[in-house]
Amino acid sequence: NQGAPPQGTSSQAAPSAAASYSAPKISVGTAEDSRGPAIEPEGVVRGGTVTMIDRDDFSHLDPAQIYVNTEANFGLLIHRGLTGYKRVAKGEYKLVGDLATDAGTASDGGKTWSFTLKDGVKWQDGTPITSADVKWTIERMFAPFITQGPTYIQQWLTQEDHRAAYEGPYGGKDLDAIETPDDKTVVFRFKAPHADANYAFAMAGYGIVPKAKDTREQYDKQPVSSGPYIIKSHVVDKSYELARNPHWDAATDPIRGAYPDVWKLEFGQESLQITDRLVADAGADQQAFTFYALTPPERLQQVLSDQSLASRRMISPSPYGNYYYFNLDRVKDIKIRQAINHAWPSKQIQQIAGGPQAAALPTTILNENTTIGYESYDLFGKTAKPEGDIEKAKQLLAGSSDPTPTIVYAYNQTPLQERITVAIKNALEKAGITVVTKPMDRKTYYDSIGLVDNDFDLYWAGWGADWASGSTVLPVIFGPVADGAPNYSHLDDPALKAEMQKIAEMPDFDAQNAAWMRLDKKIQETITPLVVAENRIATMLHGSKVGGAEIDPQQWIVSPNTIFVKP
Amino acid sequence: MLRFAVRRTIATAVTLVIISAVTFFLFFALPSDPALLACGKVCPPELLALVRRNLGLDQPVMAQFVAWLAGIFAGRDYPGLGYCPAPCLGYSFVNRAPVFETIMDRLPVTLSLTVGAAVIFLTFGVATGILAALRQGRPLDKIASVASLIGASVQIYFVGTLALYFLVYQGKLLPSPSYVPLTENPLGWAAGLLLPWVVLAIIFTANYTRMTRSTMVENLSEDYVRTARAKGLPARTVVLRFALRGTLIPIITIFGVDLGTLIGGAIITETTFGLQGLGRLSVRAVTYSDLPTLMATVLVAAGAIVVMNAVVDALYAVIDPRVRLT
Amino acid sequence: MFLQVSDLTVDFRTEDGVVHAVDELSFEVERGSTLGVVGESGSGKSVTSMAVLGLHDPRTSELSGRVVFEGQELLGAPRTTMERLRGNRIAMIFQDPLTSLSPFHTVGAQIAEVYRRHRGASRSAAWERAIVMLDRVGIPQAKARVEDYPHQFSGGMRQRATIAMALVCDPGLLIADEPTTALDVTVQAQILDLLRELQEQSGTAIILITHDLGVVAAAAHHVLVMYAGRAVERGTVREVLREPRHPYTWGLLGSMPTLRRPVTEELRPVRGAPPSLINVPRGCPFHPRCDFVELPGPQVCTGERPELSPPRGHGDACYLTLKQKREVAP
Amino acid sequence: MTLLELSGLEKHFPVRGGFPIRRQIGSVHAVDGVDLTVHAGQTLGLVGESGCGKSTTGRLAARLLEPTAGRIVYDGRDISHASRRAMKPIRSEIQMIFQDPYSSLNPRHTVGAIIRGPMDINDLHPKGGREARVRELLEIVGLNPEHVNRFPHEFSGGQRQRIGIARALALEPRLIVADEPVSALDVSIQAQVVNLLGRLQRELGIAFLFIAHDLAVVRHFSQRVAVMYLGRIVEIGDRSSLYERPRHPYTHALLSAVPEVAVNGGGRERIRLTGDVPSPIDPPSGCRFRTRCWRAQEKCALTTPPLTRLPGNREDHLTACHFPV
Amino acid sequence: MTIPTATLDATAVTPMPQAVGRSPGQLMWLRFKRDRAGVGAAVIVLFFFLVAILAPVISLVYGKDPYTLYGQENPGLLNDFGYPVGANGGVSAEFWFGVEPGLGRDVFAQLVYGIRTSLLIAVVATVLTSLLGVVLGIVAGYAGGRVDSVIGRVIDIVLSFPAVLFTIAFMPVVENLFVRPDEQTPVWLRAVTLVIVLSAFGWAGLARLLRGQVLTLREREFVEAARVTGASPARVVFRELLPNLWTPILIQSTLLLPALVTAEAALSFLGVGMIEPIPDWGRMFLRGTEVYQNDITYLVFPGVALLVFVIAFNLLGDSVRDAFDPKIKR
Ligand SMILES: Nc1ncnc2c1ncn2[C@@H]1O[C@H](COP(=O)(O)OP(=O)(O)OP(=O)(O)O)[C@@H](O)[C@H]1O
Ligand SMILES: Nc1ncnc2c1ncn2[C@@H]1O[C@H](COP(=O)(O)OP(=O)(O)OP(=O)(O)O)[C@@H](O)[C@H]1O
Ligand SMILES: [Mg+2]
Numbered sequence A: 001n002q003g004a005p006p007q008g009t010s011s012q013a014a015p016s017a018a019a020s021y022s023a024p025k026i027s028v029g030t031a032e033d034s035r036g037p038a039i040e041p042e043g044v045v046r047g048g049t050v051t052m053i054d055r056d057d058f059s060h061l062d063p064a065q066i067y068v069n070t071e072a073n074f075g076l077l078i079h080r081g082l083t084g085y086k087r088v089a090k091g092e093y094k095l096v097g098d099l100a101t102d103a104g105t106a107s108d109g110g111k112t113w114s115f116t117l118k119d120g121v122k123w124q125d126g127t128p129i130t131s132a133d134v135k136w137t138i139e140r141m142f143a144p145f146i147t148q149g150p151t152y153i154q155q156w157l158t159q160e161d162h163r164a165a166y167e168g169p170y171g172g173k174d175l176d177a178i179e180t181p182d183d184k185t186v187v188f189r190f191k192a193p194h195a196d197a198n199y200a201f202a203m204a205g206y207g208i209v210p211k212a213k214d215t216r217e218q219y220d221k222q223p224v225s226s227g228p229y230i231i232k233s234h235v236v237d238k239s240y241e242l243a244r245n246p247h248w249d250a251a252t253d254p255i256r257g258a259y260p261d262v263w264k265l266e267f268g269q270e271s272l273q274i275t276d277r278l279v280a281d282a283g284a285d286q287q288a289f290t291f292y293a294l295t296p297p298e299r300l301q302q303v304l305s306d307q308s309l310a311s312r313r314m315i316s317p318s319p320y321g322n323y324y325y326f327n328l329d330r331v332k333d334i335k336i337r338q339a340i341n342h343a344w345p346s347k348q349i350q351q352i353a354g355g356p357q358a359a360a361l362p363t364t365i366l367n368e369n370t371t372i373g374y375e376s377y378d379l380f381g382k383t384a385k386p387e388g389d390i391e392k393a394k395q396l397l398a399g400s401s402d403p404t405p406t407i408v409y410a411y412n413q414t415p416l417q418e419r420i421t422v423a424i425k426n427a428l429e430k431a432g433i434t435v436v437t438k439p440m441d442r443k444t445y446y447d448s449i450g451l452v453d454n455d456f457d458l459y460w461a462g463w464g465a466d467w468a469s470g471s472t473v474l475p476v477i478f479g480p481v482a483d484g485a486p487n488y489s490h491l492d493d494p495a496l497k498a499e500m501q502k503i504a505e506m507p508d509f510d511a512q513n514a515a516w517m518r519l520d521k522k523i524q525e526t527i528t529p530l531v532v533a534e535n536r537i538a539t540m541l542h543g544s545k546v547g548g549a550e551i552d553p554q555q556w557i558v559s560p561n562t563i564f565v566k567p
Numbered sequence B: 001m002l003r004f005a006v007r008r009t010i011a012t013a014v015t016l017v018i019i020s021a022v023t024f025f026l027f028f029a030l031p032s033d034p035a036l037l038a039c040g041k042v043c044p045p046e047l048l049a050l051v052r053r054n055l056g057l058d059q060p061v062m063a064q065f066v067a068w069l070a071g072i073f074a075g076r077d078y079p080g081l082g083y084c085p086a087p088c089l090g091y092s093f094v095n096r097a098p099v100f101e102t103i104m105d106r107l108p109v110t111l112s113l114t115v116g117a118a119v120i121f122l123t124f125g126v127a128t129g130i131l132a133a134l135r136q137g138r139p140l141d142k143i144a145s146v147a148s149l150i151g152a153s154v155q156i157y158f159v160g161t162l163a164l165y166f167l168v169y170q171g172k173l174l175p176s177p178s179y180v181p182l183t184e185n186p187l188g189w190a191a192g193l194l195l196p197w198v199v200l201a202i203i204f205t206a207n208y209t210r211m212t213r214s215t216m217v218e219n220l221s222e223d224y225v226r227t228a229r230a231k232g233l234p235a236r237t238v239v240l241r242f243a244l245r246g247t248l249i250p251i252i253t254i255f256g257v258d259l260g261t262l263i264g265g266a267i268i269t270e271t272t273f274g275l276q277g278l279g280r281l282s283v284r285a286v287t288y289s290d291l292p293t294l295m296a297t298v299l300v301a302a303g304a305i306v307v308m309n310a311v312v313d314a315l316y317a318v319i320d321p322r323v324r325l326t
Numbered sequence C: 001m002f003l004q005v006s007d008l009t010v011d012f013r014t015e016d017g018v019v020h021a022v023d024e025l026s027f028e029v030e031r032g033s034t035l036g037v038v039g040e041s042g043s044g045k046s047v048t049s050m051a052v053l054g055l056h057d058p059r060t061s062e063l064s065g066r067v068v069f070e071g072q073e074l075l076g077a078p079r080t081t082m083e084r085l086r087g088n089r090i091a092m093i094f095q096d097p098l099t100s101l102s103p104f105h106t107v108g109a110q111i112a113e114v115y116r117r118h119r120g121a122s123r124s125a126a127w128e129r130a131i132v133m134l135d136r137v138g139i140p141q142a143k144a145r146v147e148d149y150p151h152q153f154s155g156g157m158r159q160r161a162t163i164a165m166a167l168v169c170d171p172g173l174l175i176a177d178e179p180t181t182a183l184d185v186t187v188q189a190q191i192l193d194l195l196r197e198l199q200e201q202s203g204t205a206i207i208l209i210t211h212d213l214g215v216v217a218a219a220a221h222h223v224l225v226m227y228a229g230r231a232v233e234r235g236t237v238r239e240v241l242r243e244p245r246h247p248y249t250w251g252l253l254g255s256m257p258t259l260r261r262p263v264t265e266e267l268r269p270v271r272g273a274p275p276s277l278i279n280v281p282r283g284c285p286f287h288p289r290c291d292f293v294e295l296p297g298p299q300v301c302t303g304e305r306p307e308l309s310p311p312r313g314h315g316d317a318c319y320l321t322l323k324q325k326r327e328v329a330p
Numbered sequence D: 001m002t003l004l005e006l007s008g009l010e011k012h013f014p015v016r017g018g019f020p021i022r023r024q025i026g027s028v029h030a031v032d033g034v035d036l037t038v039h040a041g042q043t044l045g046l047v048g049e050s051g052c053g054k055s056t057t058g059r060l061a062a063r064l065l066e067p068t069a070g071r072i073v074y075d076g077r078d079i080s081h082a083s084r085r086a087m088k089p090i091r092s093e094i095q096m097i098f099q100d101p102y103s104s105l106n107p108r109h110t111v112g113a114i115i116r117g118p119m120d121i122n123d124l125h126p127k128g129g130r131e132a133r134v135r136e137l138l139e140i141v142g143l144n145p146e147h148v149n150r151f152p153h154e155f156s157g158g159q160r161q162r163i164g165i166a167r168a169l170a171l172e173p174r175l176i177v178a179d180e181p182v183s184a185l186d187v188s189i190q191a192q193v194v195n196l197l198g199r200l201q202r203e204l205g206i207a208f209l210f211i212a213h214d215l216a217v218v219r220h221f222s223q224r225v226a227v228m229y230l231g232r233i234v235e236i237g238d239r240s241s242l243y244e245r246p247r248h249p250y251t252h253a254l255l256s257a258v259p260e261v262a263v264n265g266g267g268r269e270r271i272r273l274t275g276d277v278p279s280p281i282d283p284p285s286g287c288r289f290r291t292r293c294w295r296a297q298e299k300c301a302l303t304t305p306p307l308t309r310l311p312g313n314r315e316d317h318l319t320a321c322h323f324p325v
Numbered sequence E: 001m002t003i004p005t006a007t008l009d010a011t012a013v014t015p016m017p018q019a020v021g022r023s024p025g026q027l028m029w030l031r032f033k034r035d036r037a038g039v040g041a042a043v044i045v046l047f048f049f050l051v052a053i054l055a056p057v058i059s060l061v062y063g064k065d066p067y068t069l070y071g072q073e074n075p076g077l078l079n080d081f082g083y084p085v086g087a088n089g090g091v092s093a094e095f096w097f098g099v100e101p102g103l104g105r106d107v108f109a110q111l112v113y114g115i116r117t118s119l120l121i122a123v124v125a126t127v128l129t130s131l132l133g134v135v136l137g138i139v140a141g142y143a144g145g146r147v148d149s150v151i152g153r154v155i156d157i158v159l160s161f162p163a164v165l166f167t168i169a170f171m172p173v174v175e176n177l178f179v180r181p182d183e184q185t186p187v188w189l190r191a192v193t194l195v196i197v198l199s200a201f202g203w204a205g206l207a208r209l210l211r212g213q214v215l216t217l218r219e220r221e222f223v224e225a226a227r228v229t230g231a232s233p234a235r236v237v238f239r240e241l242l243p244n245l246w247t248p249i250l251i252q253s254t255l256l257l258p259a260l261v262t263a264e265a266a267l268s269f270l271g272v273g274m275i276e277p278i279p280d281w282g283r284m285f286l287r288g289t290e291v292y293q294n295d296i297t298y299l300v301f302p303g304v305a306l307l308v309f310v311i312a313f314n315l316l317g318d319s320v321r322d323a324f325d326p327k328i329k330r
């Protein structure tokens, strides 16, 4: 996914070798693991009201429309899915059954997946959740008004252009590939093997929707809760108040702690203000935290060096990938692309973003945090010369088709990107490259660079894995070339396509991951379609009376599951 | 008076329609396609067409404008989204809510911010202005004029940022700015808005002090003020009943403008203090190409100014019986 | 003596220097009589009257001398004393009826206010009194007009209203500062008649300030001719107008066109322009414009400043001897 | 010899109002049927109370306003509706002096520029050049020619009025409309200016339409005098005849209201008018003076008295009254 | 007809003694010179202008330019967080006003060059605004009637139009309109767009004011005096009216300039100001409000510079107003 609109910055991050974070351990849990209740954080207290402050309201509440991490995170409070991630210990997670009794059973070499629903799982009105609801949930995702959510399962069940195969259940037709032998069992039959399907079902987008209460478009405004809370009030773009869902039973839920009685969500604050408020820790703000308001670079020094904040600090590297894509249609000479990679002022950009504690300098396309079996490589000497190797770049350019190329660099015009642009221009020009900088309107930035026929040579874009595997990164960012598609490099190589297809269908999850890692290096070596950008390290704060706050390393957001309020 | 009211209402309506039309057509020139934004990441052409139809974007611009205008009075039906009842300012696909609801939600914030600040800067500005005029040339006058000059030169984001830092985060003297509905908790309401009020007042007071001072100085030398003194009226009465009366006209003139602008949205103030009023709503609407919301905020902003102007004109007649309302 | 002003001096501090608006002016007013004060524009007439009421801004003006009213010293009297006297024992009518009434309040309110303030009358009693006063000054349908605003009155009516306002507390002294200058002749005549009538009824002393000798002739008993802040001639109306003694008075009379003067004759204006009050000419302030400086000898006119002589009765401030005057008088 | 003739001249200013759309709802009958003539080289004085339409008449005569009805004949030419272009040749012959010596001079122009202006506009090249002519004019009106580069505010009221006169003289006019040129001046200065105008008339033979409200001043400067009331001429005649034997009650009232310097002048009958001038928006029917006239009878309300010579009056002494004194 | 010369005694009127030859401009200058605060402000304003003009020279002498990323190129200037290592924001003999956090540019050089941007935009916008306002205001006031009501309506609409929103929305559009997609956006384009936007929404106030002025001026008799001599409407407007409007125009524009400087800064705050790397006070100031908790120096220098600049200009505007307004006594 592309993550929520970033706050205070537009660049996102991956871990640095220097930082003392280890990548999260993620494994598949057993049926035993899938039993509720959730593992309690230390010193947990139940009850009270917790406040969450953030900048933007969630655009969607209908699970089928949820793709962005902030919405997914909020979804944890009101939606449940077949599977989910259970926090076992700090940095350790298990994929477990959420509504399902376990993380699913694959058969037929990974082509068939079946799940059994737990007893006692109910909707907010007390009616039990059935397999029909699950089937309906997936079926309705084919409907035309569903535009935002994930599409993996749909495509696997039908074809790449899944909407062409099935128009959704509202016309009365159902989808044969999903079977519900009884009220508790649901079986998915995929066209090809997908060893990681249980990870896919953990996406918030596959949170379930009651067949009886489906209001189609309107559901996006008033969803029915299957999770621990119900929405008591919602003022668009401003606030939420959540109250307990009396029909949610902690015993069925291994994931959600749901400790506070009331949740208050407040929107409209910039991250700078949120940080200042949390640093001040005054009055009601002591019970406050933020899902996603990263400490902006301007406050990092203060937040990181103030010892009194240590207990309220949360730090986690970004699980996303940030790339400066070359437009391969325009920058055709690989030497030039590599020269730019060598000249890239990673260190300078890092400093602008707030220093090594604010941004890591990854060297690989795949992100260390979200790739099981991650292995590092450094093709452009970034570890040795993070500030860029101008000499090497000049050498490469000298041997290229154009020793003094002109590069049109488009960027999202935010204050931070403006400053980063200054550094990039400065560095590349030292290497003899003329840089034409093109500030782009924030709201149309992705539209503009998403056009296949654009007039730019280099531009930034981010992508994050949907689960801890290269299969949700490389096939996406080097996927189909189309307007609006995330293949911003326009890399269209049949051999590569075939190779990716082959890896994706490998039945062994670990082998698959190792293959993705090798492909990562190969792409950078032979094609160099992008510059791997700095990855930010999130630092966030919470109020002194908030307990259990922790950044979910996969979603890169403070998880609500462990939050509690100290009296 | 009634005639005036009717005539001004007509004029106001005409002005608002013109401003709405200008906004509507101008923002239509924007390159970002609202349907595309509403449609989402993966947007096949047929889906786009559907969104277009639902939002009425497939109509000619003129027809869309008329539909929008008619919606205000008659309500409007959005296929797939439901009916939007009578004062329908459109349906925001960004907020996924009828715009009118959102506006009504933000308006109390903006009004509280505006009215509270206005009360402070008006009373304080006029009072210091009067004192400065009466103490013309004395230290108090000098202090007032220097203070007002500085007040007029500083920026809300400068004062606001520093005030937040020193008074709220560091000093912990004031609660962090927030909006609590007046009806819910009057004290909390005042406490939450105190800082924005004061900061706005710092900047606006200056103008009133200066204006009051200079007109007051002029008015104090008016013949009728001299007459009042010659009648043996106490100095207080002379100043407050006679001299001040004439000073009110220029004051309410700028007051009307200020109030109108503030109701339209104190964008920077709201941003600085994280208040959710019309100002930020409008900026957000621009940022997301949310045309219906934008139109509505423009309408409110322009409406506030135009209405305040009409009110000011009516007040002229109340203050000065020579003014005839036509 | 009812009102005695002696050696009144008023200076204004301005950017360009100190304006000597009134310079050692002495005069007196008897109970029930009218003193006409004449002089061209800027001769200090208004300043004098305002000084009597203590209306000058103490920050820019400097007053000295004595102003004794009914035995009470007014110069330097505390503010409250002055506020009690103003509008009550001493009332004033200003030149411009349009601007001297507050445009924001009804005529009735402005009149009633004075009555309430000084007589402690109730609201309704004061209102009744306002109607009576308006009626007295000849406003038709006073009851209906009392609620009008000044702008709904014509110039003449407004001036009547200011007179009503001035007389509402039956003042002992009325200072009328050019009460008719802004009005048409027919209205002016009405107003002058009215003042005379009122004086006859209540015995009020009046200081009538004007630059029109015709008005003085019609309405005053005594005359004070001012020039450059000083009294240059003083006497009864008959004395001053019949046998004017000061060359400036001659000049004034000569420049006034009248209905009787033969038309073949040119007017005889005072030559030159009024003096600056910042650099008042030394000696006799009139000497630069005087045709007769040679007679007593130029050193005389530019030397010591002439005093009003004789100190009582018909006096003038000029070095010409009576005989010389009789010879050169026009 | 008649230089300017106004006949049946009317000027109505629209009064706007109405509801809901503003439109003309009435008109100010500022000038409502004025007949008068100005003879070459002579002065016609025009007196009347404030607001009776004197200035409007003067502006009409100078063609600053377009008449609503009636004729303006200047030197035999009908200029009632002449365009700016058509007026061009005559412009220099009719000039104006204004009441307010403060507002009638552009505060941002030097005296020289002010006086030279009319010559520039009309492209006149006097002998010796414009500069010399300006100095000459200043001298004529009794100002120091060295003062050409000064600004109006540096002059006293009387001196300013002289500048205004010099400006009017710059085009060597044959007729000067003087709209209350001395009302704003002090008595002594007023006399200086009146004397100056008198001399100019004698020496240059300029005709004047001299507007004033002060009957005494008018008497000193005008050979003939017209009395105006509420947009109409009520009496017009030779100076001596009019002042000595006024026939219209209004003229009577005006004359008797003038305060006289002569103490106990006696003999003069005193007439005090009551009430105010009626509104020119809705003037009384018939004789307009009837509402304040002590001689008014029913007839006055019904028919408008024509401006005619009354028996016993001199030939050019005309009065508009049914019941003359 | 010939006019006999010197028929009159040219000395009949003696010039007013205190009238020394002073044009209104000179008078204004005299009054202004006496106003110490005003002169001080003028000196400061002049200083700013000088710095703007001499920026390259200053930069040369100082030995640094506003574009080089000193902090990034020389290790030891900025710490890991991008903040200056040295005390007080890295103020040193080498970097007089310190180093910019993050990019590490020289603050002094940026400030010096920043004046250019701010002043240039503000001055050009002021000139444009004034021009538009003057032309439309005078035309509306003088032409009257339909033209007046049309312009009046437009003024009303412009005044009630949400300018800030408009700017935010259209700034990018305009740029995309004028620049080919693969071309560097020229620096001047943003500046020009800013100028246009600021002027397009700024003129209405001035126009309204001038319209009112013209309405009263039009009634002044000197306009009639010009028309009676046959002056064309154009001459009346340009020769007679315009000179009288210089005062309000000058006053307005001296007050407009600081307002525009702050407006530009406010637009920077909302993200539509000048883009990096062009030095700009508004943006520096904005950045200052972000980093002030760690590097108050970076807020203080641009903040104080902007504050001094705006105060000085406002003070100058006030003084100009006072100098032109004889009513205000100090
Ligand atoms: N407050 C003041 N400050 C400075 N000078 C003043 C002030 N008031 C009056 N003067 C000056 O004092 C002089 C006398 O003024 P005053 O008003 O008494 O004249 P006046 O005789 O009443 O004239 P007019 O007939 O024009 O009313 C004038 O030169 C005037 O400029
Ligand atoms: N431009 C105008 N529009 C409307 N009404 C006008 C206009 N000019 C004059 N009037 C009205 O016409 C009437 C005559 O005005 P005019 O100025 O001619 O009187 P006047 O005799 O010169 O008075 P004054 O002695 O006060 O100068 C007045 O009622 C006046 O209000
Ligand atoms: Mg006076």
Ligand SMILES: [Mg+2]
Residues within 6 Å of the ligand: D054, D055, D056, D180
């Ligand atoms: Mg007139």
Ligand code: NI
Residues within 6 Å of the ligand: D287, D288, D289, D290, D293, D300, D305, D320, D321, D322, D323
């Ligand atoms: Ni009659």
